[in-house]
Amino acid sequence: MFEYMGDRLSNAIKNIRGMGRITEDNINDAMREIRMALLEADVNYQVVKEFIAKVKDKALGMEVAKSLKPDELFIKIVKDELVELLGGEAAPLYVDGKPSILMLVGLQGSGKTTTAGKLANYLRKKHSKSPLLVACDIYRPAAIEQLETLGKQLNIPVYQEGKKPVSEIIKNALEYAKENHNDYIIIDTAGRLHIDESLMDELKQAQEVCHPNETILVIDAMMGQDAINVITGFNEALSLTGCILTKLDGNTKGGVALSVRHLTNVPIKFVGDSEKLDGLSAFHPERMAERILDMGDVLSIAEKVEGIISEDDAEKQAKKMMSGKYDLEDFLTNLKQIKKLGPLENILKMLPQARKMGLNKVQIDPKDMAHIEAIVLSMTPYERKHPEVLKASRKQRISKGCGRDVAEINRLLKQFEDMKKMMKSFSNGNMKLPF
Amino acid sequence: MGLFSKLKSIISKKEKVVEEVKEEYQVDSIEEIEEEQIDEVSEEVEEPEEESVEEIEEPEDVEEVEEPNDEEDAEEPDDEEDEDWANFIKEQENKKKIEEAKEIEKYDKGLEKTRKEFVSKLSMLGIKYTKVDEEYFDELEEILINADVGVNTVMKFIDKLRKRVKEEKITDTNYLNEVIVDELFVIYVEGESLTDKIHMAEEGPTVILFIGVNGVGKTTTIAKMAHKYIEEGKKVMMIAGDTFRAGAVNQLEEWAKRTGAAFYGKENTDPAGVVYDGLIKAKEDNVDLVLIDTAGRLQNKVNLMKELEKINKVIEKHIPNAPHETLLIIDATTGQNGISQAKSFQEITNITGIVLTKLDGTAKGGIVLAIKEEVNIPVKFIGLGEKMEDLKPFDIENYIYGLFKDLM
Structure with missing residues (x-):
């Protein structure tokens, strides 16, 4: 994701560190690196050009304040510019309508149907809405079934009429929503090319029928330079109110995010960052820019953790950890909580200076986590509280219970002991936190 | 310079033909005639040693084909779903031939447009840039980057070009254009x-x-x-290895119905198991060609990549030397991430080719040039639309001309 950008940027900026002041000569290399990094991240060619010119201009015109070193100043300029490109303030979703209507549009395969499911889930959870999903992809085989399956998984109603004209389906869906007191209507449409006039007309007609509060373009974060043609095409035809960037859980650099807002003024409202149905996060330009610049994204982690672990629990846990009374029972609870946070790699990557510790490249197989959990679950509660009683015969039994061999169990126990020791030394103040 | 001299002769002959046709017959729309003439010309100059260069498709019966009517494109949705599907299949069968010829016409018209534009662009470039200077290289870089050709590939390519310009003292931009096409071709084909x-x-x-x-x-x-292969008389079976995404099995099953392929699939089970059972059935039924669908997976998801490895092993174990082809599908809109996709998938499977999809939009899919250069996987097919006839063999020559559509 974005953090790959950080690698090159931070290297480039490091070179400026020792300089007394910013001159054209000493930032040339850095500017070139930044340019390459942005191009490799699929940032629009024109945007890169402008960005480079602007940063250079600002950097050269800046008096070096006494409190800031040249590299710090330079970072500040780059970051401010990045934030501006990414859209400044976060743009919230419109939720005030009674009902509110949202229409999802985009190319084939950008992830509209999955996003529709995620949005419905989000609106119900965070805004206590009663959403209705409307299936308007009448072209792709089994698209309606896909939405219906998602609806079933989430227990959210799906309105469909098979392969009828889209504006008719929407008209009837609005009636249906009224009768059933659904206060948020999410319309899933078929994927189409922005240059396909007849299909674009279909969307225009749909807009005329329901006057959506939000018309949102779903766009694949892996998109290259063509993104701008797609975004302008859809925006000109449909006056988009926002954008959702999908598949950001891949290793794409997602430079398309930098292009979207700057060239079209369409805000990015969410990013899709997991295949799970809660894999939808608000887009925060400020945090994203900080992340690009290797400043970490602790706020995002905090927000994620907040929804899962209550503050009291967290405090209790921390006390226990520090006192050295942390046992496998607590470990199991934590393990379950961590699982709820989604893929662990994503969390690790958000830590400040994750790259320096090599955490950004850590790949964790969810199965490994499952194996650990299986081992702990195969122990009796007594064994979890007193792991020291685990001898050969008990380990044999556990091994049979969880299907992992004894060596693996030993490894886990060793790691657990090491971890406990480390926590204790944290609390004794013998060791500084790594960040 | 084999390719380019050929290209040049095509172009010059084409221009001559166009002129002649214009003068002699005073036709308003010379496109179709021109098309045929050009194809003849291109066949004449075809060099036998270049195996990789595909013959340009000849639209023999283009003129006999009915004009495309718009009704077919926008399928009229019906009340009764089943009836609609039945109609759809019927319609497909009835109009298959017309559709197909239409497709050829569409594809060829597109290519013809490209060729025409290419000619005018070469001459335009000669007018705009009489000198090979920085500005010229800048514009070239922009064209290539905008086509999503890999950043490294572009930078290396331009460095190479600069060197050649310096060494050979190239000042003529027209000549340099020839060099560019030639060099791009070399990057892709590499002997x-x-x-x-x-x-x-x-x-x-x-x-x-x-x-x-x-x-x-x-x-x-x-x-x-x-x-494609059912048309050729093969017995084809599809196996739904995407048991994860909602509706994926249904989607494939629907396509099996429409194309007349056999189908094997089960929802919410282990994909490797489905593939295993499917292959047994394929052998029992004496199927000629088995097409295995898999779930979409981002290349950095370890568990999903392991799953693919397992599927691959199951196939290998079951049928010796299988899979005979492993095709990586790449969306033409994909940016630099395409290289990472090719690398990661190559690590666990033996990719034999790429299918570049969605080329009917505005995206150029230039990342395939970088993939060929860095991971050495060639493109075998391109996708030009959502209909089942919209799959065409990849032709590097035509593709490179296409990149230069935006040269001006």
Whole structure:
């Protein structure tokens, strides 16, 4: 994701560190690196050009304040510019309508149907809405079934009429929503090319029928330079109110995010960052820019953790950890909580200076986590509280219970002991936190 | 310079032909005639040693084909779903021939447009840039980057070009354009003989595995491939290895119905198991060609990549030398991430070719040039639309001309 950008940027900026002041000569290399990094991240060619010119201009015109070193100043300029490109303030979703209507549009395969499911889930959870999903992809085989399956998984109603004209389906869906007191209507449409006039007309007609509060373009974060043609095409035809960037859980650099807002003024409202149905996060330009610049994204982690672990629990846990009374029972609870946070790699990557510790490249197989959990679950509660009683015969039994061999169990126990020791030394103040 | 001299002669002959036709017949729309003439010309100058250069498709019966009517494109949705599907299949069958000829016409018209534009662009470039200077290189860089050709590939390419300009003291921009096309061609072909043919098993079923990230068009490509080989009289079976995404099995099953392929699939089970059972059935039924769909997976998801490895092993164990082809599907809109996709998938499977989908939009899919250079996987097919006829063999020559559509 974005953090790959950080690698090159931070290297480039490091070179400026020792300089007394910013001159054209000493930032040339850095500017070139930044340019390459942005191009490799699929940032629009024109945007890169402008960005480079602007940063250079600002950097050269800046008096070096006494409190800031040249590299710090330079970072500040780059970051401010990045934030501006990414859209400044976060743009919230419109939720005030009674009902509110949202229409999802985009190319084939950008992830509209999955996003529709995620949005419905989000609106119900965070805004206590009663959403209705409307299936308007009448072209792709089994698209309606896909939405219906998602609806079933989430227990959210799906309105469909098979392969009828889209504006008719929407008209009837609005009636249906009224009768059933659904206060948020999410319309899933078929994927189409922005240059396909007849299909674009279909969307225009749909807009005329329901006057959506939000018309949102779903766009694949892996998109290259063509993104701008797609975004302008859809925006000109449909006056988009926002954008959702999908598949950001891949290793794409997602430079398309930098292009979207700057060239079209369409805000990015969410990013899709997991295949799970809660894999939808608000887009925060400020945090994203900080992340690009290797400043970490602790706020995002905090927000994620907040929804899962209550503050009291967290405090209790921390006390226990520090006192050295942390046992496998607590470990199991934590393990379950961590699982709820989604893929662990994503969390690790958000830590400040994750790259320096090599955490950004850590790949964790969810199965490994499952194996650990299986081992702990195969122990009796007594064994979890007193792991020291685990001898050969008990380990044999556990091994049979969880299907992992004894060596693996030993490894886990060793790691657990090491971890406990480390926590204790944290609390004794013998060791500084790594960040 | 073999390619370019050929190209040049095509162009000059074409221009001459156009002029002649114009003068002699005073035709308003010279496009169709021009098309045929050009194809003849291109055949004449075809050089036998260049195996990789595909023959340009000849639209023999273009003129006999009815004009496309718009009604067919926008399928009228019906009340009764089943009836609609039945109608759809019927319609497809009835109009298959017309549709197909239409497609050829569409594809060829597109190519013809490209060729025409290419000619005018070369001359335009000569007018705009009389000198080979920085500005010229800047514009070239922009064209290539905008086509999503890999950043490293572009930078290396331009460095190479600068060197050649310096060494050979090239000042004529017209000549440099020839060099550019030539060099791009060299990057892609690299002295290999590339083929877009599918490697068929000598005995028993041929197995093709389709892989790629989410939403690139794997399932649709399978439908197109099935259609192609059913037309050729092969017995084709689809196996739904995407047991994860909601509706994926249904989607493939629907395509099996429409194309007339056999189908095997089960929802919410282990994909490797489905593939295993499917292959047994394929052998029992004496199927010629087995097309295996897999779930879309982002290349950095370890568990999903392991799953693919397992599927691959199951196929290998079951049918010797299978899969005979492993096709990586890449969306033409994909940016620099395409290289990472090719690398990661190559690590766990033996990719034999790429299908570049969604080329009917405005995206150029230039990342395939970088993939060829860095990972050495050639493109075998391109996807030009959502219909089952929209799969065409990849032709590097035409593709490179296409990149230069935006030269001006």
